[in-house]
Amino acid sequence: MRKAKEKTKSKTTKVIYIILLIIAAIVGIFICLYEIKNIKNKDNIKIDYNGENFYSTPKEEIPTTTDFVLYDGMEISRIPGVQDVSEMEINKKNNKKYNITYYNYENNQYVGEIDGYFGEEIYDNLSTVQNVKTIATSIKYDAIPRQVKVIKEMPKELMDQGGYPDVDIHEIDLDGDGKLEHILVYKVDIDGNDNGAEPQAFSGIMLFDENYEKIADLVSLKNGFWGNIKEEEKKVFLSLDDIEYIDIDCDGVMEMIIRIPTYEATEISIVKYINGEIQGKTDVQASVEP
Numbered sequence: 001m002r003k004a005k006e007k008t009k010s011k012t013t014k015v016i017y018i019i020l021l022i023i024a025a026i027v028g029i030f031i032c033l034y035e036i037k038n039i040k041n042k043d044n045i046k047i048d049y050n051g052e053n054f055y056s057t058p059k060e061e062i063p064t065t066t067d068f069v070l071y072d073g074m075e076i077s078r079i080p081g082v083q084d085v086s087e088m089e090i091n092k093k094n095n096k097k098y099n100i101t102y103y104n105y106e107n108n109q110y111v112g113e114i115d116g117y118f119g120e121e122i123y124d125n126l127s128t129v130q131n132v133k134t135i136a137t138s139i140k141y142d143a144i145p146r147q148v149k150v151i152k153e154m155p156k157e158l159m160d161q162g163g164y165p166d167v168d169i170h171e172i173d174l175d176g177d178g179k180l181e182h183i184l185v186y187k188v189d190i191d192g193n194d195n196g197a198e199p200q201a202f203s204g205i206m207l208f209d210e211n212y213e214k215i216a217d218l219v220s221l222k223n224g225f226w227g228n229i230k231e232e233e234k235k236v237f238l239s240l241d242d243i244e245y246i247d248i249d250c251d252g253v254m255e256m257i258i259r260i261p262t263y264e265a266t267e268i269s270i271v272k273y274i275n276g277e278i279q280g281k282t283d284v285q286a287s288v289e290p
């Protein structure tokens with residue numbers, strides 16, 4: 001009887017021992033996985049920039065699938081090109097995904113952490129994230145490695161080219177190669193008159209290199225009358241305020257996110273300029289006609 005009891009006791013001890021071993025092994029595996037994930041995340045968000053040393057191979061996306069970027073509270077793709085920006089469906093998965101703290105950017109500045117609110121129906125079971133700024137990222141990293149400068153005086157190089165009407169210029173080293181790029185917005189704004197002259201409204205965004213040699217037309221708006229209504233208050237112009245310079249894919253190269261004027265809805269063009277080449281779409285023709 002006593003022997004049988006002892007036998008049971010030792011059996012129970014053995015079982016407990018094995019269970020403890022299994023738990024220890026599981027905990028060990030989880031710690032390992034956590035560490036691996038952390039190392040991976042750190043690599044993803046590392047900006048190794050010192051003026052020359054930056055990622056030479058552009059990454060299409062941050063590799064982790066859970067990270068994302070919002071534009072005006074709507075999720076966007078980080079891949080260069082033109083894209084429609086639209087609301088997200090309200091469901092359990094999205095409620096969990098989008099109700100988080102965001103890292104916010106506006107006018108090329110980091111403006112801090114803000115809690116986003118998702119789930120209020122706009123129409124057809126769709127919603128945007130409220131309370132966030134123009135660009136909001138789900139992870140924290142140095143998304144503005146270099147600053148933009150406004151050029152106030154018309155540069156001599158442009159004067160020599162005959163000049164452009166009503167120009168605003170930004171100067172920034174987009175790809176971090178030590179050479180500056182120039183982003184130029186021009187505008188033609190002419191009123192009509194009683195003698196039958198048509199009013200005019202057109203504008204464009206162009207990319208120039210350090211020496212003001214034109215690299216590309218980025219966006220043009222040839223008929224800047226909203227709804228094709230030729231009235232003063234219906235005039236729409238592209239402006240430098242429509243551009244955010246931000247590194248949205250963590251490769252050390254700053255993308256331009258250009259808001260494209262439309263009749264309705266939201267459309268953006270993401271342009272990346274690296275090693276003398278443009279990724280994304282050039283010569284985009286915007287339209288504010290219905």
Ligand SMILES: [Ca+2]
Nearest residue numbers: 173174175179
């Ligand atoms: Ca550059």
Ligand SMILES: [Ca+2]
Nearest residue numbers: 247249251253
């Ligand atoms: Ca980038």
